[in-house]
Amino acid sequence: MATVTPARDPRTAAGRGEGDGAIIARSQQEPECFAEVFDRHYDAVHGYAARRLGASLADDVAAETFLIAFGRRGSYDVTRGNARPWLYGIASNLISRHHRSEVRQYRALARTGVPAVAEGHADLVAGRLDARATRGALAAALGSLSSGDRDVLLLVAWAQLSLQGAAEALGIPDGTARSRLHRARKKIRAALGETDPLREDLN
CATH class of the missing domain: 1.10.10.10 (Winged helix-like DNA-binding domain superfamily/Winged helix DNA-binding domain)
Structure with a gap:
C-alpha cells in the first residue's frame, strides 16, 4: 500500500490550541480537519512501527493506521484530548498481522x-x-x-x-x-x- 498523506487544511488547529478530541469531533463535519491529527502523530506512529517491523513495512502500517482511524473517527471518545493511545492501538493490531x-x-x-x-x-x-x-x-x-x-x-x-x-x-x-x-x-x-x-x- 502506498503511503497516503492527507491534504493539509490551511486553517491549522495548532494555532487554536485544540486537543485531538476537539479536532476529531470537528472532522465529522469538516473531514479535512483530520489532517491535523495526522500531522501531529504520524512521525511517532511511523517510528514505532519501524522499530518493531523495520522501515520497509512501517510506511504501510502507518498509512493504514491513519486510514482506519479516519474511518473510525465517529466512534472516538472526543473527551479524550490525546489520540495517541488510540492510534497506537490501531497500529499494534496491524503490527500483529506481521507477527x-x-x-x-x-x-x-x-x-x-x-x-x-x-x-x-x-x-x-x-x-x-x-x-x-x-x-x-x-x-x-x-x-x-x-x-x-x-x-x-x-x-x-x-x-x-x-x-x-x-x-x-x-x-x-x-x-x-x-x-x-x-x-x-x-x-x-x-x-x-x-x-x-x-x-x-x-x-
Whole structure:
C-alpha cells in the first residue's frame, strides 16, 4: 500500500490550541480537519512501527493506521484530548498481522547481531546498548515474549505511553497491562543477567 498523506487544511488547529478530541469531533463535519491529527502523530506512529517491523513495512502500517482511524473517527471518545493511545492501538493490531516478520527480525538479530531488515531494528534495539552480545540477548528475549506481553512492553518502552495509556491502546484493564509488563520485564531481566537495558524507558 502506498503511503497516503492527507491534504493539509490551511486553517491549522495548532494555532487554536485544540486537543485531538476537539479536532476529531470537528472532522465529522469538516473531514479535512483530520489532517491535523495526522500531522501531529504520524512521525511517532511511523517510528514505532519501524522499530518493531523495520522501515520497509512501517510506511504501510502507518498509512493504514491513519486510514482506519479516519474511518473510525465517529466512534472516538472526543473527551479524550490525546489520540495517541488510540492510534497506537490501531497500529499494534496491524503490527500483529506481521507477527512472523517481527519475530524473524528478532531471531536474526539474536543470531548475528544484524537485523533481517537493516533499517529499523539495529537502531531500535541498540539504542542504549553497545555490546553485540547484549543486543542479541535482548532481541532473543523480545522474540520469545508472547505478543500481548511484547505489545505492552514496547508501547511503554518505545512508544513512551504510560501503563494506563498502553492499557487504553490495547483495550485491556490496567491490571492486565501491569501483569503483562511485569512478566515481560522479568523475562528480559532474566535473559540479560538481571540487568534491564530498558529500565529508563519503563520507569
